[in-house]
Amino acid sequence: DSADKGEYRHYMLKEIHEQPRVIKATMEGRVTASRVLEQALGTEAGDLLKDVRHVQIIACGTSYHAGMVARYWIEDLADIPCSVEVASEFRYRKHVIQQDTLFLCISQSGETADTLAALRQAKKAGFRAALAICNVPGSSLVRESDLVIMTQAGPEIGVASTKAFTTQLVALLIFTLALARKNGLSEERETEIVQALHLVPGQVNDVLALEGEIAEISKRFMDKNHSLFLGRGSQFPVAMEGALKLKEISYIHAEAYPAGELKHGPLALVDSEMPVITVAPNNSMAEKLKSNLEEVRARGGELFVFADSSANIKPEENIHVVQLPEVHEITAPIVYTVPLQLLSYHVAVLKGTDVDQPRNLAKSVTVE
Numbered sequence: 001d002s003a004d005k006g007e008y009r010h011y012m013l014k015e016i017h018e019q020p021r022v023i024k025a026t027m028e029g030r031v032t033a034s035r036v037l038e039q040a041l042g043t044e045a046g047d048l049l050k051d052v053r054h055v056q057i058i059a060c061g062t063s064y065h066a067g068m069v070a071r072y073w074i075e076d077l078a079d080i081p082c083s084v085e086v087a088s089e090f091r092y093r094k095h096v097i098q099q100d101t102l103f104l105c106i107s108q109s110g111e112t113a114d115t116l117a118a119l120r121q122a123k124k125a126g127f128r129a130a131l132a133i134c135n136v137p138g139s140s141l142v143r144e145s146d147l148v149i150m151t152q153a154g155p156e157i158g159v160a161s162t163k164a165f166t167t168q169l170v171a172l173l174i175f176t177l178a179l180a181r182k183n184g185l186s187e188e189r190e191t192e193i194v195q196a197l198h199l200v201p202g203q204v205n206d207v208l209a210l211e212g213e214i215a216e217i218s219k220r221f222m223d224k225n226h227s228l229f230l231g232r233g234s235q236f237p238v239a240m241e242g243a244l245k246l247k248e249i250s251y252i253h254a255e256a257y258p259a260g261e262l263k264h265g266p267l268a269l270v271d272s273e274m275p276v277i278t279v280a281p282n283n284s285m286a287e288k289l290k291s292n293l294e295e296v297r298a299r300g301g302e303l304f305v306f307a308d309s310s311a312n313i314k315p316e317e318n319i320h321v322v323q324l325p326e327v328h329e330i331t332a333p334i335v336y337t338v339p340l341q342l343l344s345y346h347v348a349v350l351k352g353t354d355v356d357q358p359r360n361l362a363k364s365v366t367v368e
């Protein structure tokens, strides 16, 4: 029963631990062992997807971060330009609509006022079709969209979104593969990624097993007022999501930067009082990221690195390394989100905040 915390102290912790199961549930009926099912997005989707030449993603909060990850996937795998914007900005400006643009709204609740307003505006403005990625059947967003991919996260009670985010990523990756297939993605590459996706629930379980280690590290954040999250490529939105979680529930000021921007400003803030958290799987950007880490260390900053062993980042004084399972580069954002959820959760518990109901925030922002 989702409305029951069971053995967990908070809904948020329960929802973090549900992720292996709900990720699997979101894949069910949409992928085989090696391919995305043609009908994954509904029977009419095939024709529609083959005409899509641009994707415009709109969302708010955590859902916006899911959209930012999807942009990397869509441009990389489907070779189609993709724009992402927060709904509250999109709805109040004039935009140039490219031909055959698919309008994609991401929302856990399907009731966020700005997202719905953006959708209604887009329908009048002549977008090709509206696709929704949503967790609540029968919500306004679902009812008003042409195509829907439901996330199977189940009710999410904690205000800080966790399982809704990772299931949004799964739905977005399945969508990307369906779109990419119409646009020249090879069968081999699709199979490689679908097989990697099947490994994600197990990998998330492996990350959950690191909770004790992460809880230990969280003690180092108790007396901190600021923090910096770094990532590169599709891990940059993961860093943004990590920073959002920390500020939402522990009230520690957290900023996320693409690691390459470090020297263009935030490096000036780095000292022993500013913990720097980095997500660094061993992907093509790992080498560049390592030199960014050196820049931080040279300035006395304390580093917390989440990386797999092949990234070869060794713990040293002021460098704490949490070793994660080896993951495929495409699915890495899903897996690397989880340790940052656990980190912010444990910092918040130590600080004694109201984890499930953080001050001033609402689960669903249905008025502007």
Ligand code: G6P
Residues within 6 Å of the ligand: 060, 061, 062, 063, 106, 107, 108, 109, 110, 111, 112, 115, 159, 160, 161, 361, 362, 363, 364, 365
């Ligand atoms: C609120 C919630 C966030 C959520 C955002 C967007 O700010 O506290 O957790 O990400 O709304 O909500 P949606 O339901 O549209 O995903």
